[in-house]
Amino acid sequence: MNKKPMSVIAGIGAYLPDEVITSRNVDERLNNFHYLNVGDMLENITGVKERRYASDGMQASDLAVFAAREALKNSGHNPLDIETILYASCSRDLCEPATASIVQSKLGALNAKRVIDIANACSSFCSALEMMDALISTGKSTVGLVVSGERLSTVVNWNLKNPSELKTGFAALTLGDGGGAFILTENSKNENRGVVASHFFSDGREWPLSVVMGGGTISPRNNIEDTYFKCDSIRLNRLALKYIPDVIEHVLNMVGWKLKDLDLVVPHQVSYSVIKKIAKRFKYPMEKISVTLERYGNIGAASIPIALNEAIKEGRVGEGSRVLLAAGAAGFSAGAILIVL
Numbered sequence: 001m002n003k004k005p006m007s008v009i010a011g012i013g014a015y016l017p018d019e020v021i022t023s024r025n026v027d028e029r030l031n032n033f034h035y036l037n038v039g040d041m042l043e044n045i046t047g048v049k050e051r052r053y054a055s056d057g058m059q060a061s062d063l064a065v066f067a068a069r070e071a072l073k074n075s076g077h078n079p080l081d082i083e084t085i086l087y088a089s090c091s092r093d094l095c096e097p098a099t100a101s102i103v104q105s106k107l108g109a110l111n112a113k114r115v116i117d118i119a120n121a122c123s124s125f126c127s128a129l130e131m132m133d134a135l136i137s138t139g140k141s142t143v144g145l146v147v148s149g150e151r152l153s154t155v156v157n158w159n160l161k162n163p164s165e166l167k168t169g170f171a172a173l174t175l176g177d178g179g180g181a182f183i184l185t186e187n188s189k190n191e192n193r194g195v196v197a198s199h200f201f202s203d204g205r206e207w208p209l210s211v212v213m214g215g216g217t218i219s220p221r222n223n224i225e226d227t228y229f230k231c232d233s234i235r236l237n238r239l240a241l242k243y244i245p246d247v248i249e250h251v252l253n254m255v256g257w258k259l260k261d262l263d264l265v266v267p268h269q270v271s272y273s274v275i276k277k278i279a280k281r282f283k284y285p286m287e288k289i290s291v292t293l294e295r296y297g298n299i300g301a302a303s304i305p306i307a308l309n310e311a312i313k314e315g316r317v318g319e320g321s322r323v324l325l326a327a328g329a330a331g332f333s334a335g336a337i338l339i340v341l
Contacts, residue, residue: 005194006137007144009339011075011183014309015066016296017054021153026173029158033166042173047272051176051297053153060091061102064149067179067305068107075183077143082109082183084135084144088118088128090300091151095215103147114141121210121329122268124148124301125180126198126337129325132184133195147181148302155212157228171210171231174270176297180305193320193340199251200335201243209236210330231330237274240328244336245281248326251336259284263321264311268328269293269303290316317341 023039030038043049054063072078087100100115118128125148132144152175160166187194213219214226259282267275269292279286290311299306304325311317325337
């Protein structure tokens with residue numbers, strides 16, 4: 001590390017709903033495709049066996065607030081200490097205002113002056129983490145909350161009618177609900193931990209590959225089909241395999257680290273085969289990667305903080321551990337962040 005980080009991750013939190021949706025439950029809900037055993041197909045192709053669904057009436061902001069409360073507890077701070085809230089998620093309570101405002105209200109973080117939604121698909125949390133680090137590094141904030149609440153079960157279409165719809169709706173069947181949060185503070189003690197470096201990539205020409213069309217100016221109302229998540233999984237996974245290794249190599253080179261210097265890699269949880277292929281390319285051991293998709297599925301932007309929180313609770317990493325966060329997302333975008341816990 002060439003210089004000490006300007007921000008420190010003071011606390012991490014996560015929340016997972018109680019309801020478990022298994023592969024068998026997927027087949028039960030897909031009335032038109034009993035004969036295909038889609039649940040088994042999902043397990044074989046993606047590695048996802050279970051996912052969590054929030055109860056009716058629970059909003060994305062509620063999931064975020066539960067995670068934020070745990071992060072605050074672990075950091076030793078209270079809601080009134082928070083000066084900035086960056087809500088980073090694929091899910092929002094409504095189009096306007098920012099869901100960050102609703103999180104502020106529910107959390108009681110009434111001293112926060114900046115409350116902003118960061119929408120960058122599944123890379124949202126990493127993007128927001130980089131932005132919060134920049135705000136703290138430039139003296140714009142001293143205590144910040146980066147939080148994600150994903151209620152992705154609401155964009156799953158269970159009424160797929162034909163093989164073509166199953167193809168574009170297949171990835172949605174891996175989605176789950178949950179929340180993740182980081183509390184970042186200024187590095188007032190001059191510690192050798194925090195956000196070390198970050199690097200991102202985007203090719204906006206690929207945006208049509210993974211979409212929820214409804215709610216924007218393209219499809220503002222009246223088309224129920226546009227409210228569901230549709231994805232060209234094959235093409236998107238190819239882009240992930242092409243670009244995520246590049247951003248990983250770049251961010252490591254920025255600080256002169258090697259992969260062997262890392263204690264843990266926390267990737268976005270979309271497909272076990274993609275994670276395994278990237279690990280194989282770098283000859284990086286799978287036992288040093290936090291993989292939660294088998295139990296929780298793809299929880300969008302909340303996947304990374306949830307997977308890191310799991311690794312901490314399992315004792316796999318702790319204060320001083322070197323960790324790489326790596327994400328690929330619709331858009332297409334990719335990002336990697338190095339942190340020291």
